[in-house]
Amino acid sequence: MWPFNKLQIEPVVLPQEIPKPKAVQARKYQPTSTEFKTQTRSLTGLPTKIIGSHGTGVQNVNINAVLRQSLTSLRDASRSLVLQNPYARRYVSLSSGTVAGADGITVRPSPIGLDGQTDPVLADRLDKLFYEWASDANRFSTDGSLSFDIFQQLVERARATDGxxxxxxxxxxxxxxxxxxxxxxxxxxxxxxxxxxxxxxxxxxxxxxxxxxxxxxxxxxxxxxxxxxxxxxxxxxxxxxxxxxxxxxxxxxxxPDCIAVMKTLEDFNSYNEAAVLQKKIASSAMAFITSTDNSQEELLDGETEQREYIEHFEPGSIKELQPGQQIQTLNPQAGTDKITEFSDAVLTTISTGLSLPKSMLTGDTQNASFSAAKMADRISREGFKTRSNLLISKVLKPIYREFIKRIMVSELKELSFTNFENIANSTFITVKQVSLDPNKDAQYEQVLLAMGVKSKSQIIRDLGMEPQHIFEELQREAEMEINKTETMNKDSSNEIQEPKTGDDVNE
Incomplete structure (x- = not known):
């Protein structure tokens, strides 16, 4: 069988025919387009095959040229990270839960009447019609799988993943x-x-x-x-x-939001996998028995005993080595030295690239002080509030305005389109974050109210509630308390003025 089936004869070269060696010229190595360039870092630290040829620097190139060449690869890499990397998945879930919330951003119609004030009757009617439509997945989405709250969460997840x-x-x-x-x-x-x-x-x-x-x-x-x-x-x-x-x-x-930390997330994940593999190797103990007997027992027809070659071992196994065989072990303990410090530094880099406090990214508050946790909560809240406002202006408000147009044609025909802007006026109540110190936050709101720089309606909206409904409930409760007090006073006066019977007079 080849290569042993043919006798290969090397040609004889005479001494005078031996060519003189040419001077070897040093050539600068030029990496191919598919190799990772370590000399020139791309905008994201990714290989040029992902970021595109325009991604190695500014180079006076329009940003849309970078998008044209690299957007598909960046989107695929981001989706892969979100599905497999725990920190990328945590970030997307945190962004969706904080921007949209479990119940979604609340839409409160606030139509303005002829007197320039909110029309409460029309507001309640529009609110009822809107949420009857938005809460029904079959009416709201074409495939019947999305209601208004789930829709908001999926939109934010898609934006955080794909950009x-x-x-x-x-x-x-x-x-x-x-x-x-x-x-x-x-x-x-x-x-x-x-x-x-x-x-x-x-x-x-x-x-x-x-x-x-x-x-x-x-x-x-x-x-x-x-x-x-x-x-x-x-x-x-x-x-x-x-x-x-x-x-x-x-x-x-x-x-994608993870564009600045894609390489760091991938390397950190590889490091953790290597650390786990090293721990598996270190936890496996094996014993080997060597023999000094170099003689081989001859079998029938002059055959000798075949040696056993050991290539795979199991934990706790005992194998006997053949004469002349040795084993050299490698103990990679240095790979996990100071893993805590290294992980902390890498997570700081990742959280910085995601514009998020590290405690929010990891969810670990073991060594965090109260003041540090409160500061991290403030920072993350302001960042996510910006995205909530963008979601409202880009998606939710256009959907609500289009709904009002359709409802004015089908059901509210008595309304005029000349007054559309006042009819479509609405308030969007964002997600209320859980406060770390609600008592101090309430005192702060009270100080702003006393200073006259914030109204009660603004405070109520920040709490995630509708001011009009709160005022109506407070008024009804106040009226109930007044009626209850009047009833009690009337009953007590009747008891005092109740006439005495004949027996009571004789006594």
Whole structure:
């Protein structure tokens, strides 16, 4: 069998025919495009095959060129981290739970009447109609799987993972319905020049002034789930809500939140896996018996006993080595030296890249003082409040306004569109965070109220409640207390003025 089936004869080279060696010139090593470049770091510390050729620095390149080349790879890497890395998954869950909350951001209609004040009757009617529609998943979403609260959580999770989320408003049916478009279905590689100065950049069609005209959504195969980027559907911009956090002027798409810590998360996860593997090796004890007998017992027909080669061992196993065999062991204990200090430094880097206190990222408050925990709570609350406001302005408010348009046509026909802005006026109550010291927070609110820089309505909204309903309940309770007091006074006066009977007079 090859290579032993043929006799290979080396050609004879005469001495005078031996070529003279040429001077070897030192050449600078040029890494290929698929290799990791350690000399030039990319914007995220990722290989250039992920961030794209424009991602190795600023290089006077528009940020949309970086998006066109690297957005798909960045989105795939971020999704992989969110599914497998515990810290990335914790961050996305924390962002969704803090921005949207378990019950979602509350919408309170506040229509303004002719007198310039909130119309309470119309407000209650709009509130009832809105939540009858938004709480019913079959009416709210096209696939019947999302209600208003679950929808908000999924939108924020998609934005934190992919860097952006697309929501489509379906207005062709009897009533308004919404759906979430997968960001991968709007290909960032679709770039074309159209007529009249319009163009398609990163899958988004714009006019010559950069105003969004439409979104090109790729079709998806329902059998193998492949995205057909060559076959797209043009959806007008009036039907799509694009939710992302812009970081550069003119930025067209969003970057994943984990972009700055992708490499650190991956390396930290590899380090932990290596530490666990080292502990498994260290916990396995094996014994070996060596023999000094070098003789081999001859078998029949002059055969000798075949040696046993040991390649795999099990914990607690005892094996006898053959003569002349040795074992050299490797004990990698230095790999886990000072693992606590190392992990703490890496987690600090990760939490900094995610703009989040480390205690919030890990959920570990073992060594945190009360003041440090309160400061971390303040920092995280302000950061997530910014995202809540963006979610309201980009997604929730347009959905509510579109609902009001449809309801004014179908049910509230007596309302006029000339007064639409006053009718569609509303208040969005964000998630109320759990306070670490509610007594001091209440005293602080009371001081602001006494100073006249904050109203009772603002305090009530910050608590996640509707001021109008609270005032009405307080008024009803005050009236009940007055009626109860009057009833008690009337009963007591009747007892005093009750006439005496004849027996009582004789006594």
């Amino acid at each position: 952006e989320c697309f929501v489509r408003l379906h207005t062709d049916g009897d009533e308004l319905q919404v759906s979430i478009i997968d960001a991968s279905r709007i290909p960032s590689t679709k770039n074309e020049l159209l007529k009249n100065g319009s163009y398609i950049s990163n899958g988004i069609e714009r006019d010559q002034h950069g105003r969004v005209l439409a979104y090109h959504v790729a079709d998806i195969n329902p059998l193998n789930y492949t995205i057909q980027t060559n076959s797209t559907q043009r959806v007008p911009a009036s039907e799509v809500l694009h939710y992302f956090i812009p970081e550069f002027p003119g930025q067209e798409r969003g970057f």
